[in-house]
Amino acid sequence: MSEAAPSLLGRFGGWFSPAASADIAAATSAALRSDRFRLEREGEWKRLEAIVTRIERGRLRGVSDEDLLALPALYRTAVSSLAVARETSLDAETLLWLEGLTRRAWFIVYGPRAGLGDWLMRFFGGGWGASVRALHSEILIALALMIAGTIVGWLLVASDPDWYYALMPGGMGPRVPGASRAVLMNTLFGQQDQKGLAVFAAALFSNNAQVAILAFALGFAFGLPSALLLIQNTTMLGALLWLYHGQGLTLEIVGWLSVHGTTELYAILLAGAAGLHIGRAMAFPGEASVLDAAAAAGRRSAQVMVGVVLMLIVAGLLEGFARQLIDNTAGRLIVGIFMLVFWTAYFFVWRGAGKQA
Amino acid sequence: MARRKPRDRTRTVITPEGVALPFVLASRGSRAAALVIDLILIMTAMAVTTLTLIWIAGGIGIKMGDIEAGSPKSRALQALAIVWIIAMFLFRNAWFLFFELGPRGATPGKRVTGIRIAARGTERLTTEAVIARNIVRDIELFMPIVFISSAVAAGSDTDLAGWAGAVWCAIFLLFPFFNRDSLCCGDVIAGTWVVEAQTRKLGQALSVSAPVAATDQAFTFTPAELAIYGEFELQTLERVLREDQAQAIEDVADAISRKIGRPHPYRAERVFLESYYLQLRAQLEQGLRFGKRKADKHAA
Numbered sequence: 001m002s003e004a005a006p007s008l009l010g011r012f013g014g015w016f017s018p019a020a021s022a023d024i025a026a027a028t029s030a031a032l033r034s035d036r037f038r039l040e041r042e043g044e045w046k047r048l049e050a051i052v053t054r055i056e057r058g059r060l061r062g063v064s065d066e067d068l069l070a071l072p073a074l075y076r077t078a079v080s081s082l083a084v085a086r087e088t089s090l091d092a093e094t095l096l097w098l099e100g101l102t103r104r105a106w107f108i109v110y111g112p113r114a115g116l117g118d119w120l121m122r123f124f125g126g127g128w129g130a131s132v133r134a135l136h137s138e139i140l141i142a143l144a145l146m147i148a149g150t151i152v153g154w155l156l157v158a159s160d161p162d163w164y165y166a167l168m169p170g171g172m173g174p175r176v177p178g179a180s181r182a183v184l185m186n187t188l189f190g191q192q193d194q195k196g197l198a199v200f201a202a203a204l205f206s207n208n209a210q211v212a213i214l215a216f217a218l219g220f221a222f223g224l225p226s227a228l229l230l231i232q233n234t235t236m237l238g239a240l241l242w243l244y245h246g247q248g249l250t251l252e253i254v255g256w257l258s259v260h261g262t263t264e265l266y267a268i269l270l271a272g273a274a275g276l277h278i279g280r281a282m283a284f285p286g287e288a289s290v291l292d293a294a295a296a297a298g299r300r301s302a303q304v305m306v307g308v309v310l311m312l313i314v315a316g317l318l319e320g321f322a323r324q325l326i327d328n329t330a331g332r333l334i335v336g337i338f339m340l341v342f343w344t345a346y347f348f349v350w351r352g353a354g355k356q357a
Numbered sequence: 358m359a360r361r362k363p364r365d366r367t368r369t370v371i372t373p374e375g376v377a378l379p380f381v382l383a384s385r386g387s388r389a390a391a392l393v394i395d396l397i398l399i400m401t402a403m404a405v406t407t408l409t410l411i412w413i414a415g416g417i418g419i420k421m422g423d424i425e426a427g428s429p430k431s432r433a434l435q436a437l438a439i440v441w442i443i444a445m446f447l448f449r450n451a452w453f454l455f456f457e458l459g460p461r462g463a464t465p466g467k468r469v470t471g472i473r474i475a476a477r478g479t480e481r482l483t484t485e486a487v488i489a490r491n492i493v494r495d496i497e498l499f500m501p502i503v504f505i506s507s508a509v510a511a512g513s514d515t516d517l518a519g520w521a522g523a524v525w526c527a528i529f530l531l532f533p534f535f536n537r538d539s540l541c542c543g544d545v546i547a548g549t550w551v552v553e554a555q556t557r558k559l560g561q562a563l564s565v566s567a568p569v570a571a572t573d574q575a576f577t578f579t580p581a582e583l584a585i586y587g588e589f590e591l592q593t594l595e596r597v598l599r600e601d602q603a604q605a606i607e608d609v610a611d612a613i614s615r616k617i618g619r620p621h622p623y624r625a626e627r628v629f630l631e632s633y634y635l636q637l638r639a640q641l642e643q644g645l646r647f648g649k650r651k652a653d654k655h656a657a
Binding site: 032033034035038039042045046053055056058060076079080082083087088089090091092093094096097099100102103104106107108110111112119209210213214216217220278291292294295296297298299300301302303305306 | 372373374375376378379380446450458459460461462473475476477478481482483484485486487488489490492493495540542545546547548549554555556557558559560562563588591592595596599635638639641642645646
């Protein structure tokens with residue numbers, strides 16, 4: 001006991017003496033050098049613990065400005081204390097507690113950096129476009145798949161109209177092969193007096209968003225299901241185009257579809273591209289491990305997916321309102337083309353303000 | 358990387374400061390429990406929202422049939438229907454997102470079971486990672502639920518496609534059982550994992566809480582008597598002292614006194630053990646400072 005002053009220690013009586021442990025007075029009384037180390041720093045550790053506990057409880061407002069500013073420094077103190085204590089102290093209790101505290105502080109100091117508000121600001125101010133541009137090669141692949149799907153759908157139905165029933169889900173109403181021009185015309189125009197448009201729009205959005213999320217999530221299986229989903233959805237498009245083309249209504253159906261279709265198909269294109277991106281990263285991870293490559297790709301495409309959901313809200317509104325309210329092909333085409341140009345410009349031309357990297 | 362024992366759930370993460378932090382992966386059982394709690398909460402919230410909206414609709418005196426009429430009442434009903442659709446969408450997709458983005462990194466179910474999500478490796482947990490993690494939840498959780506419920510509704514004749522679908526769902530549902538870190542699909546995509554989030558209280562420093570042991574009338578041991586034990590025994594002794602069970606203290610005091618060849622310290626077992634603990638720790642820590650570690654009593 002060379003480093004202790006035993007006679008001094010006798011004065012500090014009491015088993016488990018209360019908060020006095022945090023005092024420097026106690027520090028001088030501790031018999032062991034490692035306990036003195038602990039007692040000298042315990043005040044700072046306890047302060048860190050108090051801040052961390054308050055933040056964990058969600059009471060960020062209850063944390064004062066000084067405490068918030070001190071948090072990173074206190075965290076580093078705890079980390080360096082832990083590093084030192086591991087080499088000098090055999091006090092298991094302190095080591096375990098310090099590890100736990102460091103872990104909790106680490107979660108906060110290195111936690112999600114931006115709140116949802118900040119994140120959205122960055123997202124709209126260029127982050128969205130940048131994440132879309134990062135997927136450019138997958139977007140081209142997805143676009144090729146969608147065009148191929150449309151052509152295949154058209155050709156299949158043209159070769160044998162029975163394919164139409166195989167491709168289309170049930171409940172298509174009057175839109176079947178052999179329907180007269182007037183019947184088909186009726187499905188395109190003259191529905192502006194329909195009621196419940198808003199509900200229709202919301203339901204469409206909810207449904208489409210789940211499909212897009214599916215297209216993305218299926219990328220997990222090396223992207224193959226995403227590709228299949230893209231093709232399957234666009235064969236329906238091709239079949240529909242063929243049906244109306246047969247009655248000379250090509251331009252009308254394109255207008256009818258393009259009101260919301262440019263936005264919706266764009267969103268599905270991006271979702272499919274995001275799925276393909278993940279699938280490609282997992283199938284061909286390159287230098288990184290499969291897990292790291294998948295994680296990096298997942299984070300990159302998650303931003304795109306948030307954008308896809310937002311685009312589908314817009315598409316749902318257009319489908320629910322604009323398509324029914326604008327009752328002529330020229331107006332529909334203008335809206336559709338405008339949306340197409342708008343999205344393309346927003347993603348690929350506008351580079352955002354003050355964007356780094 | 359060295360091959361670990363299959364049951365070992367501790368993982369080490371190096372912080373940007375270069376310190377190794379140990380993490381304990383959440384067990385699959387606690388994750389399943391957290392999920393069940395969350396699902397129950399989500400369904401409860403959905404039911405409460407639905408009932409509230411129906412109650413509001415009833416309160417303003419409209420019936421479901423009014424939706425087609427172009428009256429103010431039908432507008433109100435439409436607004437309620439939109440609120441309902443959006444609320445259901447948010448409950449399904451934003452519940453996990455909202456809670457896991459908070460400082461706890463855990464949904465209510467995870468809080469109850471004492472686990473949270475964290476970024477794998479040294480990277481920070483990002484908003485994108487949490488989003489990616491929960492988008493994938495749709496295929497691993499809600500799709501199988503929809504699939505199973507539709508299969509149940511369809512009846513008992515299970516054809517090949519049905520079995521293929523079941524296998525497909527099982528791959529995603531059981532994914533955490535097929536990898537070492539019990540990652541679910543979302544964890545793979547987002548670069549996250551689920552770890553235990555324990556908080557513990559700091560106990561008193563033993564050399565402060567046991568001043569008697571350091572005074573003159575306490576026991577003094579020779580370096581030879583202290584050299585018998587190592588760090589493992591020291592920490593076992595620390596645990597015994599902190600738990601403070603009379604029987605355990607007596608047994609340990611008996612074992613140690615017999616081992617070092619001293620008489621059993623009657624009525625002073627605790628002081629005996631505290632003295633031994635402090636002096637053993639002082640000796641071992643001194644060795645530590647000179648770069649000598651003695652892991653346990655078998656170490657040289």
